[in-house]
Amino acid sequence: MMRKRELSKIDHAVMHAILLIAVVFSIYPVMWVVGTALTPRGVAANAGAFPIPSSPSLENFRVVFSGTAGHPSLFWHQLANSLVIALATASVAVALATPAAYALARFSLPGARASLRVLIATQMFPAVASAIPMYILLSKIHLLDSQLGLIVVYAATAVPFALFQMRGAFAAVPIDIEEAARVDGATQTQAFFRVALPAVRPAIAITFLFAFMAAWNEFVLAATLLSRESAFTVPVVLQRYVGEYDARWGAFAAGAVVVTLPVMALFYLTQKQLVAGLTAGSVKG
Numbered sequence: 001m002m003r004k005r006e007l008s009k010i011d012h013a014v015m016h017a018i019l020l021i022a023v024v025f026s027i028y029p030v031m032w033v034v035g036t037a038l039t040p041r042g043v044a045a046n047a048g049a050f051p052i053p054s055s056p057s058l059e060n061f062r063v064v065f066s067g068t069a070g071h072p073s074l075f076w077h078q079l080a081n082s083l084v085i086a087l088a089t090a091s092v093a094v095a096l097a098t099p100a101a102y103a104l105a106r107f108s109l110p111g112a113r114a115s116l117r118v119l120i121a122t123q124m125f126p127a128v129a130s131a132i133p134m135y136i137l138l139s140k141i142h143l144l145d146s147q148l149g150l151i152v153v154y155a156a157t158a159v160p161f162a163l164f165q166m167r168g169a170f171a172a173v174p175i176d177i178e179e180a181a182r183v184d185g186a187t188q189t190q191a192f193f194r195v196a197l198p199a200v201r202p203a204i205a206i207t208f209l210f211a212f213m214a215a216w217n218e219f220v221l222a223a224t225l226l227s228r229e230s231a232f233t234v235p236v237v238l239q240r241y242v243g244e245y246d247a248r249w250g251a252f253a254a255g256a257v258v259v260t261l262p263v264m265a266l267f268y269l270t271q272k273q274l275v276a277g278l279t280a281g282s283v284k285g
Contacts, residue, residue, distance in 0.1 A: 106175070
């Protein structure tokens with residue numbers, strides 16, 4: 001009995017040591033970014049293993065928010081662009097995928113499996129492969145260099161993932177509870193809104209979060225489809241700090257710190273649904 005307790009203590013110690021190492025590996029790059037953002041001239045040449053600035057300064061944040069002499073910053077406007085595009089993309093993806101996923105999970109539709117596989121197959125192609133076709137299509141419908149055009153492009157790529165995720169979540173919900181609601185007089189639509197939809201709320205939250213993050217972090221299509229500085233999203237703005245002959249790492253790091261805050265806030269708001277949502281589609285699909 002004592003031997004088992006000793007082994008259990010050793011197992012716990014090893015597990016905690018592994019988790020501690022994983023946390024250090026995760027936090028260390030973040031420390032470098034924050035330290036670089038607080039260093040007036042970016043990364044110091046003699047920086048040690050721990051990126052702690054000797055004289056912290058908010059100068060890089062001032063450059064990001066206010067710009068330099070003769071070059072005013074549009075960062076707040078560009079940050080708002082990213083927020084609008086990411087929120088709209090996630091909302092459209094969830095709104096379109098949720099009823100479609102419910103239909104695929106509950107009804108026997110001809111060609112449903114083949115269609116779903118084709119949709120999932122589109123996720124294997126990198127964004128750069130569709131940049132030129134997307135550019136031509138948006139140019140034809142006069143949505144090039146606009147928020148609406150980018151939302152359409154991002155939503156088109158987010159819907160297949162959202163559909164796959166939500167279909168698995170609906171399939172994991174026992175159909176018996178919907179049939180019980182139908183017996184009590186509910187219509188199919190009422191059963192969907194009052195029974196099935198609340199049951200997959202965690203999956204909706206995590207699907208929305210993933211779609212938001214995909215649109216928030218996307219760079220290739222945004223850099224290709226946007227040319228006006230006032231229309232840029234934050235990934236494109238941050239890339240501009242690293243040029244061919246000059247790299248303003250301090251401003252880049254300061255912008256990166258600011259850009260992470262909305263995502264951190266969204267994670268915090270959805271943390272209760274995070275674990276349940278990640279496993280919502282893994283039971284039955």
